[in-house]
Every structure is written in structure tokens, then in C-alpha cells.
Amino acid sequence: MSNGLAIAAITAVFKNLLEDGLVQNAALSSMGNVLVTTLPPDQISIGVDGQPQLNLFLYQVSENRNADMGKSDAKGGELRYQPTHHQASAEEGAILPLAINLHYVLTAYGNKDFQTEILLGYVMQLMHQTPVLSNAMIRATLNHVATINRSGLLAQAIESTSVEALTEQLDQVRIAPNLFDTEQMSRLWSLLQGSYRPSIAYEVSMMFIGSKKSSLAPGSNKEASNQPQIEKIVASPTNSKIVAGSSLIVYGKNLNGDITRIRLNEGKSLLEPQIIEDNRILFKLPQNLYAGVHQIQIVHQQMYKYQNNHEVVSNDKTFVLHPTTKVSVQKQGFNNQDDSEGTILTVQFNPKVGQQQQVIFRLISTNENNKEVYIFNAPSRNVDDDKIHILITNIPAGSYLVKSDIDGVESYADMNQAENIVALKSGYSKELCHD
Known part of the structure; x- marks a missing residue:
């Protein structure tokens, strides 16, 4: 299989x-x-x-x-x-x-x-x-x-x-x-x-x-020809990344049915698209999705239940929902315990971070001559939250781009986004704390 x-x-x-x-x-x-x-x-x-x-x-x-x-x-x-002739046939x-x-x-x-x-x-x-x-x-x-x-x-x-x-x-x-x-x-x-x-x-x-065998029974070519097929999924506008609140465009074949709906992650609730055409569908992501990998199916329902009373579903296709972040300096001054300078950064996420999701922070120096990268793990959390605080001491002073990975999915941040760049007086992460 x-x-x-x-x-x-x-x-x-x-x-x-x-x-x-x-x-x-x-x-x-x-x-x-x-x-x-x-x-x-x-x-x-x-x-x-x-x-x-x-x-x-x-x-x-x-x-x-x-x-x-x-x-x-x-x-x-x-x-x-060593397949037999019968198996090969x-x-x-x-x-x-x-x-x-x-x-x-x-x-x-x-x-x-x-x-x-x-x-x-x-x-x-x-x-x-x-x-x-x-x-x-x-x-x-x-x-x-x-x-x-x-x-x-x-x-x-x-x-x-x-x-x-x-x-x-x-x-x-x-x-x-x-x-x-x-x-x-x-x-x-x-x-x-x-x-x-x-x-x-x-x-x-x-x-x-291996390859999947066809699940269609002999003689069902007609049903297969009418089955919706997803070819690719992109954000709208097409040059952007998929983030919270994005609209998605699903491209494929036979996408328009009597009643066309979107199923996410094999859930029971179906989403109604805003635009439905035979080769593309546009719909907006719901607000309750975590950052990560998600699965889409196109579902065709019959207009009249007495016709067949069953759904026709497309192949599965996945997309990656990237988190967006905004970093602010909550406190920057001296650490009373050892008289060293310290900084508390607050990283705000959209969408919220699930309590079981793994979060890794990367501080990337903006200095062209010294591209140092520092990596920190966030602690476990008891609730879903849209903010995580980082306590930092002993990192060389300078300007840093703050990026985050949630379950391996990178945040949408680059050197051109001021809301993700911080100026530190000093700092090496001794601990990560949660509000």
C-alpha cells in the first residue's frame, strides 16, 4: 500500500x-x-x-x-x-x-x-x-x-x-x-x-x-470520470503564504457538483465555498485551526436524497498553515540575581499555539558579518495561548530577527518585517516562561 x-x-x-x-x-x-x-x-x-x-x-x-x-x-x-502473471494482470x-x-x-x-x-x-x-x-x-x-x-x-x-x-x-x-x-x-x-x-x-x-491500487470496482469508469480531483492548493492572492484568515484556492477537475462542500482534516462539519467552478474553488479558512499540516477533501452531495443518498469525495490534499508573529520587548534592564542585563521578549502568535504543540524559537543576527543563530525550546503549556514569553540573558548585544517553528512549521517572518526584529542589550536564554 x-x-x-x-x-x-x-x-x-x-x-x-x-x-x-x-x-x-x-x-x-x-x-x-x-x-x-x-x-x-x-x-x-x-x-x-x-x-x-x-x-x-x-x-x-x-x-x-x-x-x-x-x-x-x-x-x-x-x-x-516476484509477482505471478495473474497478479500482474x-x-x-x-x-x-x-x-x-x-x-x-x-x-x-x-x-x-x-x-x-x-x-x-x-x-x-x-x-x-x-x-x-x-x-x-x-x-x-x-x-x-x-x-x-x-x-x-x-x-x-x-x-x-x-x-x-x-x-x-x-x-x-x-x-x-x-x-x-x-x-x-x-x-x-x-x-x-x-x-x-x-x-x-x-x-x-x-x-x-508502493502504489495505491484503484478502489473503483470494475465497470465504474463513469463514476471515476465524474469524481472531483484536487491538483493543488494555493493561497489567495497566489503569491502569499497560507496564514490564519487566508482564503484558499483549490485547483482541480470536476470540482463543481450538485452541492459542493469542503471537508478539513476528516471532520464531520463541512465548509461552504465562496466561489465554485469546475476547475477551481475559493473558500476562507476557519479561525479555529492550529498552525501545521491540514488535509482537504472536496465533497459532492446529491441535491435530492432519493437519487443515491451518498457522498462523492475527492482525493486528499494537504496544505501548511504558517503562524504569524509579532515580537515586543516587555522588559529590558538588570537581573537582580546576578546584576547582569536581561530581556523578556513577548512573542504573539496568530493562530493560538496549542498546549501540546512544540515551539522552537530562533534568534538570527541581522549583522551581515556575523550571522549567529540561537535556538531555544519553549516550555510546555497548560492552555492554548497566543503569547509566549522568553527570558534572555548573555546573548551578545545587537539586532535579531525572531522566528518560530510550531511543530516544524516556520513562522512567516523576514528581515523586512519590523515587528519581528528586536534590539537586545544582552541575552542567552536561561529559561522560557509562560504567562
């Missing part, structure tokens, strides 16, 4: 394996909390008092030419896909599964003696003891991801399919270290354009992405 979330699912399972392994290792308790991220290495910035961190980055996807497109035999040997037009390898670089960050060596040692031991991600492990991890943070980017994406649909195609996934020599590692880090840190490369193999 086809599922475009397979790669993200494997990364999530890999990340969760690392997090669980670190938490359960008593020898690492002296380090405190070890942050595990999946960011590009050039976005990692560790300050003097920064916590130890592991970063898992997918830097390449390649075809697995050693696999013959299929599932492992009973003896656990090579994967093979029955599934005519379907694309055969693709075996691929995922290439990761796992990097340890720390600012104290032996932190990176200890982290890498335990990670290598953990991965040596877990060479295979079983189907049961993948299913359990994805169920955990889908329930622990329902407003998260991957959890919302999983809602558009199912955990069973994801795990059905993956079977066993193998993990093996890919030990690079100095020249290979040098080329990799030159490509990543990040500051080199001790790293290990891993190769995840035997993952299969």
Missing part, C-alpha cells in the same frame, strides 16, 4: 528509539536531559550553558539495488518481489514497490569534557543491540506519536491515513552503521555546511513504498 509518510515515520521511530534509550540508561542521568532533534546541522547552535544534544539528520535517500522488490523469505534472506497499471535506503548522520553536541564521547558510545551500543525495527515496534511508536501530541506535525499527517496503513508496507526495517573514513566525513560535513562535531552515519534499509 502506498503511503508518502513512510520516510517521516521511520525518522520518528528512529528518534523515539534514541529518546527511550537515553532515558532508560542510568549512566547518563548525571548529564540531565539530553535533547534529541531532527534538524539540519547548520541550524544547531549550542551556547556555553547549553544542554547536551543528539541530532538525527536524514541527508540522503537512495535506491536499494540489492533488494528485488519484495518481502523477506521464511529464512530471513534477501527481499524479493490484476494489478495492471500499478507501480511496483520501491526498495530504498535512508542515510542518516547522528551527531553529538556537548560543552563539557567527555559529553560527546559518552553520548556516542551509548548510542552505538544501543543501535548495535537494535539492528532491526520490527513491525510491532514501528506500530507502537507511531501510535505513541499519534496520541501523545495530537497537534504535532506528524500526528496530524497520520490522521489523514492510519497507523496500520503505515506499518502495513514497512515490514522489518534494518539499521546498520556506515563507518566513514576521514575523507568521506569531511565531504559530508562540507555538504551540510555546519560546524563539525563527532558523528556516526547510519543506513536504514529495506523500506518499501
Whole structure:
């Protein structure tokens, strides 16, 4: 079964394996909390008092030419896909599964003696003891991801399919270290354009992405020809990003039916478009959506219930709702505890940030000669809120662009927007606080 979330699912399972392994290792308790991220290495910035961190980055996807497109035999040997003539005839037009390898670089960050060596040692031991991600492990991890943070980017994406649909195609996934020599590692880090840190490369193999079979029964070509098809979704006006309150244009085919409605995220409530044409539909986003990935379907209902009394729905299509922000300086002066200067920034969001959503702040220097980037994690919240406060000390004085990521979705802010640029007297984030 086809599922475009397979790669993200494997990364999530890999990340969760690392997090669980670190938490359960008593020898690492002296380090405190070890942050595990999946960011590009050039976005990692560790300050003097920064916590130890592991970063898992997918830097390449390649075809697995050693696999013959299929599932492992009973003896656990090579994967093979050998369709019979009957299968090929029955599934005519379907694309055969693709075996691929995922290439990761796992990097340890720390600012104290032996932190990176200890982290890498335990990670290598953990991965040596877990060479295979079983189907049961993948299913359990994805169920955990889908329930622990329902407003998260991957959890919302999983809602558009199912955990069973994801795990059905993956079977066993193998993990093996890919030990690079100095020249290979040098080329990799030159490509990543990040500051080199001790790293290990891993190769995840035997993952299969197939194609969906047609759900139409034989003889239903007429119904298929009238089925609405979504091709793309853009903001209106078309050059803008999708933000809270945006109007969206859905382009496609056969979009105009007897009664045409919009379904968001498989919800029961349907939205009525403002403009309906055969090849495009315009509608305004509701105000209660969180920033993140959302799913759209076009729904055709019958004008008279006695005709068929059923809905005809389009294919699924997703769009990304970007948050907008406005930053203000709430307080700038001296910290009475250590007589150092400090700043409290207030970041206002539209739409509100869900209590379970993960928020990461980035302060990017506007100095052309010194493009420093500082990254902070927001704390957990008990309620949805449109404001988050950041307490900052010990960052070099200067002008900074403040950007935010909510569940991996970047805020709509750039150097031309004065409401997202602040002048700091000093500051390194010691803590993040919530009003």
C-alpha cells in the first residue's frame, strides 16, 4: 500500500528509539536531559550553558539495488518481489514497490569534557543491540506519536491515513552503521555546511513504498470520470503564504457538483465555498485551526436524497498553515540575581499555539558579518495561548530577527518585517516562561 509518510515515520521511530534509550540508561542521568532533534546541522547552535544534544539528520535517500522488490523469505534472506502473471494482470497499471535506503548522520553536541564521547558510545551500543525495527515496534511508536501530541506535525499527517496503513508496507526495517573514513566525513560535513562535531552515519534499509491500487470496482469508469480531483492548493492572492484568515484556492477537475462542500482534516462539519467552478474553488479558512499540516477533501452531495443518498469525495490534499508573529520587548534592564542585563521578549502568535504543540524559537543576527543563530525550546503549556514569553540573558548585544517553528512549521517572518526584529542589550536564554 502506498503511503508518502513512510520516510517521516521511520525518522520518528528512529528518534523515539534514541529518546527511550537515553532515558532508560542510568549512566547518563548525571548529564540531565539530553535533547534529541531532527534538524539540519547548520541550524544547531549550542551556547556555553547549553544542554547536551543528539541530532538525527536524514541527508540522503537512495535506491536499494540489492533488494528485488519484495518481502523477506521464511529464512530471513534477501527481499524479493516476484509477482505471478495473474497478479500482474490484476494489478495492471500499478507501480511496483520501491526498495530504498535512508542515510542518516547522528551527531553529538556537548560543552563539557567527555559529553560527546559518552553520548556516542551509548548510542552505538544501543543501535548495535537494535539492528532491526520490527513491525510491532514501528506500530507502537507511531501510535505513541499519534496520541501523545495530537497537534504535532506528524500526528496530524497520520490522521489523514492510519497507523496500520503505515506499518502495513514497512515490514522489518534494518539499521546498520556506515563507518566513514576521514575523507568521506569531511565531504559530508562540507555538504551540510555546519560546524563539525563527532558523528556516526547510519543506513536504514529495506523500506518499501508502493502504489495505491484503484478502489473503483470494475465497470465504474463513469463514476471515476465524474469524481472531483484536487491538483493543488494555493493561497489567495497566489503569491502569499497560507496564514490564519487566508482564503484558499483549490485547483482541480470536476470540482463543481450538485452541492459542493469542503471537508478539513476528516471532520464531520463541512465548509461552504465562496466561489465554485469546475476547475477551481475559493473558500476562507476557519479561525479555529492550529498552525501545521491540514488535509482537504472536496465533497459532492446529491441535491435530492432519493437519487443515491451518498457522498462523492475527492482525493486528499494537504496544505501548511504558517503562524504569524509579532515580537515586543516587555522588559529590558538588570537581573537582580546576578546584576547582569536581561530581556523578556513577548512573542504573539496568530493562530493560538496549542498546549501540546512544540515551539522552537530562533534568534538570527541581522549583522551581515556575523550571522549567529540561537535556538531555544519553549516550555510546555497548560492552555492554548497566543503569547509566549522568553527570558534572555548573555546573548551578545545587537539586532535579531525572531522566528518560530510550531511543530516544524516556520513562522512567516523576514528581515523586512519590523515587528519581528528586536534590539537586545544582552541575552542567552536561561529559561522560557509562560504567562
